[in-house]
Amino acid sequence: MLNVQRVPSPMKVALLSVIALAVCATPLARAQSAQGLPSTDPLYKTVAALDAALFDAYNTCQLDKLGAMVDENLEFYHDQTGLAVGRQTFVDAIKNNICGKVHRELVPGTLEVHPLKGYGAVEIGVHRFTHPNDPTALGEARFVTLWQLKDGMWTVTRAISFDHHPVNP
Secondary structure: OOOOOOOOOHHHHHHHHHHHHHHHHHHHHHHHHOOOOOOOOHHHHHHHHHHHHHHHHHHHOOHHHHHHOEEEEEEEEEOOOEEEEOHHHHHHHHHHHOOOOOEEEEOOOOOEEEEEOOOEEEEEEEEEEEEOOEEEEEEEEEEEEEEEEEOOEEEEEEEEEEEEEEEOO
């Protein structure tokens, strides 16, 4: 039997090259978009500022300011304490369990912001908790916060804090 090798036409080579490029580039594009908006995006900057304001109120026990930043029907999911519903329930929990006992900070480089068309944004990241009376007691957790923009005001409508674990200083 005679072994004849076919040489692909230039059109086939070009088509196969485009297909191969598309197949290889798709996962890369998805990996880049999984990080959310760039930090230069106006929505990213807005949500980062909202996070900072919310947790400044949290860390300094400005309960009125904190309460004004969350929806009346807030749903707060916590892997260790379960579901808490309502603004007042949330504020009371902060007053009784957090004020003067725990400090929260956003772990640098972990913030992701994704737009939610017609609603607002979802914020994802890692936060670190310290205890003022015991600097060696450090913990981290992942979080997801749903921000709603309604009538020109941003409020937290849903929050999930999970994967709480100790970290070494």
